[in-house]
Amino acid sequence: MKLVSSMLILLAGLFSACSPRQQADYFTPVAESQLRAPAYPLVSIDPYTSGWSFTDQLNADQTRHWTGKPFPLLGVLRVDGTCYRFMGKENIPLRTVLPTAQVEKWEATYTEKKPAGNWFENTFNDASWKKGKAAFGTPEMPHLATTWQSEDVWVRRTFELDEDLSGQPVFLNYSHDDVFELYINGKQVVSTGYVWKNDVVLELPDDVRASLKQGKNVIAAHCHNTTGGAYVDFGLSVKMPDASFFETAAEQTDVTYTPTQTYYTFACGPVNLNLVFTAPLLMDDLDLMSRPVNYVSYQVQSTDGKAHDVQLYLEATSAWATNVPGQAVKSSVILKPEGLMYATTGTTEQPVLQTKGDDVRIDWGHFFLAAAQKESVTIGASDFLHPKKEFATTGNITRGGNIDDPNQEHSLALVDNLGSVKDATAGYAMIAYDDDYAIQYFNDNRMAYWKHNGQVSIDQALLQAVQEYESIMQRCREFDEQLIEDTKNAGGQQYAELCALVYRQIIAAHKLVEDKNGNLLFFSKENFSNGSIGTVDITYPSAPLFLVYNPELLKGMMNFIFEYSESGRWQKPFAAHDVGTYPQANGQTYGGDMPVEESGNMLILTTAIALREGNADYAQKHWDVLTTWTNYLVEAGLDPENQLCTDDFAGHFAHNANLSIKAILGIAGYGKLAEMLGDQETADKYLQTAKEMAGKWKEMATDGDHYKLTFDKPGTWSQKYNLIWDKLLGLNIFDKDIATTEMAYYKTVQNTYGLPLDSRKTYTKSDWIMWTACLTDQMDDFQALVAPVYKYANETPTRIPLSDWHETTDATSVGFRARSVVGGYFMKVLEQLMYPNASNAQSAAQATK
Structure with a gap:
């Protein structure tokens, strides 16, 4: 199977209109999705600069941050003096x-x-x-x-x-x-x-x-x-006084998405509008992936064969640069001698890296609405109402502006006067954000990767985004096509649509920086959970995407955990849970440890990296701490005491059979690594220990036609999703009949919207279902478990960025949203890469039809 290096994040908040004629092909998606997204990604930069449509119609509601707070984007097409609102709603702040x-x-x-x-x-x-x-x-x-x-x-x-x-x-x-x-x-x-x-x-x-x-x-x-x-x-x-200037809504005729792009089409009277949101999150180009610039491309064309006078209006507000309404902001318009112009806004206080936690947004740095200087494009910064009234009346806005009124939300607006339009006429805009400093890493404020320690400015990043627009759009199309092919070949059409939906969500839940020694640090944020930064049991389910397309990014998600122990800051004999609360990575802030969970995660993922790279060099760098963690698992992993696992929402419980599997495979992974490093004596010792533990596990966990949730409670069951690594890492520690026995049982207990996590509740975690679905080599088994997940995503009444924790009975979200753990959806692609005989190509091909 052909796999490519991919892309990653590059967003933040700014619009930039450029040459009005672009290749029409950019507005035709490489594939159509039939899945109705729970929410549609629009702007995908990082956990802060993140914009979504929570409705099927882009103009049915305000656009929102993933937390649900308004992140207003307003779009209007004026055709022969009549205004058609195609994006957002006017909402007086x-x-x-x-x-x-x-x-x-x-x-x-x-x-x-x-x-x-x-x-x-x-x-x-x-x-x-x-x-x-x-x-x-x-x-x-x-x-x-x-x-x-x-x-x-x-x-x-x-x-x-x-x-x-x-x-x-x-x-x-x-x-x-x-x-x-x-x-x-x-x-x-x-x-x-x-x-x-x-x-x-x-x-x-x-x-x-x-x-x-x-x-x-x-x-x-x-x-x-x-x-x-x-x-x-x-x-x-x-x-503020009610005022509405754009009551007429454009008719949305289509919406679809690919991994890096979301496509809309609208009928605006006698003119059609195509709109494309592009987040160039290409993982084989870390500068591009982390560059905080997204594109909004647009194309208009007459539908009646006549020419029409057309102007396009795009607006963002200062809410994109504040955590809560009412924070005082300053906004202005800057004309750069290099030919760039932009409106920018930011808080007057600028509390750099001080606002931390979960349900928060950034309130330091600056948001941008930018464009290349040209005659047809005007950018302005003003009070909330003035530019709307101006555009509705005249089709233009006042150029420039400088506003520091602390008592209201500011408007940043861009108008492209497209003139007399008959044939397809196109342009694009950019949304960007410069956060100045992105992460505090053990009290050292670090800039985002793209800045290269201050050597690259936001002006340079925006100019480069303009210069590379056409090549980036083409690269995104090529990547989208390849990822869709990869996922479709691995698991079928529905599986491919699910993976395309979550791609931007996964990457934009991270921030890429370097430490002072140049090591990659790719920090996750526990969105709608507890706001932790760099959580190991978030890294673990996210890992399949990065193992497929760029293992260096997975190392970036593990480097700080290794450093935390190796520096002596973390002195316990097991791996830490996290390194702080986003964006402050100064040490674990989670209230409890997950000793077996996190140690097993780190060992398994280190082994996976070694096998993907064909050497154990990364493991060798961290051998001492890996040894410490392995010995802890030997002592405490077979029958874990009362402690948390990654499914911590279910609470503490002892004798966890699935957690025991993780410990055993972590120990076996260490043995595998020792073997790759030429230490056969150590390899034999730990592989044999794992084999013996696996035998005991089977004796303790067996419960007739399935295996128990906990060793001490017959009549219980759970998804044994951790077992997938036994196959992928080529360890062969557990008897193969365990997976087939479990799969047969799972198919008898799943509900309309998925397989429950275990016998205690009817809720589930969809990332774990994707792992469980890969336990056997049968495509029929995979499809049987994935189809209800597709149905959940397509029918959930909870309209938010995809929640990984949902009820299998009615498809409602239980909690969590916009999290990176859905990187686990790519487990089937990883399985095809690391275990190519897992399911035959003919079965996969049949599933795509």
Whole structure:
């Protein structure tokens, strides 16, 4: 089977219109997908600069960050004076009245002793309370100004209003941890139980809104901390005046995707519009993959044989450069002497690498909307409403602009006046982001790989993106065609469509940097999980994609874990779980260890790298720590104690049969590595140890027509997805009949939308299903398990970037989204590469029909 080196990430946020006539072939996908995506990837740069359409119609909703927060992109085609909105929706943002601590550390009075009387009333005397600034909470919380570590805190924020808000919608924005109550001018607005929430936006009831008068007002809150972290922050905002200029929606006639591109077509009156989003994530070109520039290409053509006057409008807002609404930003337009122009925006505060965690977005660095300087293209930065009104009225916008109004979202807009259009006329734009510094690695701030330690600027990257547009578009098409061929040959049409869907999601959940010695560091982020950075049990399921197309990137996902132990920072006899909370890689922050899980993962993947490369040089560099981890597995791996595995959402449990398989194969992998290094004595010792453990495993796990979930509980079962490495690594440690026995049983217990993870629940992990489906050499078995996963992706009512954790009964997401673990979908391609006799080509070919 022919396989190619691929591509990787190159995105961030900027539009750049170039020469109006391009090859029409760029607008015809190399393959059509029949799968309705849960969400369609638009901009794919990294975990921060990530834009999606959560709906089937690109103009049915705002475009969004993978977390679901608005990341507005607006697209309008003006044809003979009539505007057709083809992308996004006009959504008037909120204007800050009282900032939260994320914007300004506001002042208040507070006490940690229960006050007497009606502490929430305007007339209450709080003169004896202490004064402090928000936010209030425990030391690990964000935007903290006043430490609060007792059980309770009462906070009163007195403020003067210079405007009457009683006649317009007013919104409360608040964050709390845990039990929380809040009053405005003595009227209760919030009362919660034991929950903790961030950035809640709540419209005030009429009576509360009516109480907000010009002059003195009071917001009073009480928070009770039950356990763990504590936090209080709140503010007010109002909705800007409603204004809509683009109510007429274009008719979307088609949408499809390939690994690096998403294609749309629209009917805009008598003109057709083709739109292509391209993320050049080519893994054989790390500069291109990590360059934070994506393309938005467009082509228009008359459908009635007549010429029409056409202008195209593209807009992004400053929300792309903020974590939460209300953060103060500055925006401007720059004309470069090299012929480049762009609108750029960023926060005034610029808290470089300070905003960390899961449900957050970047608020340092700058977003760009760029174009090559030419007569037909105009770029402007302005307030939110002005450019829309201008374009709707005149078909153009004011060039340039410089705006630093902190109370509203800014608009960055581009207009391409395509003129009189009859035949196909095309152009493109770019979206980009310069994060200045990308990752903090053991207190050393590191730039993204593409910057080469500051030698390459964003201006140079954008100019290069312009110069290479045609070649990059062609390379993306060639790669898309090759990856689709690889996956289709390996597993059939449905399998190929699933792999094409997740490709950009996988890579854009990482960030590529180098350490000070030039070693690659390819950091994953645990999206919609806990925000960990460089998690080993995220690397493990992601690995198949990178083992197929560029093992150097897999090394980049492991180098920091080796360094963590070898430097002495991590002193335990097993591998760490992570190296911090994204983007701060300063040491493990996860609350519990996964000793067998992570050690087994590192050993198995190191062995896989050696076999892919044909040598064990990488293992030899880390031999001492690999030896330590192997000896730990020999001691503790056969019958694991009560500890977590990668499926930690299911909780701690002991005697985990699938985890035991991982430990045994990790030990056997070490033996294989020793053999490749010419140390036969060590190889024989550990391979024999693994063989003996595998025999004991079979005795302990057997349960009639299947094998147990845990050794001590008959009548249970689980997916034994770890067993796939016994075949792929050529270890042959376990009896082959284990896989065939398990597969026969799995086909009797799977549900409409997939095979459950185990006998405890009906939910599943689709990445593990893809591994389990490869356990036997039969294409029929593979198809039987993959078809329900395809059905899940096609029918899930949870419209988010693909969730790897879903219910097999109704296809709803249980949790997680936009994670890199779906790199595990490429296990069938890896199997064909490392174990080419796994399933015959004729069966695969039949499955594609």
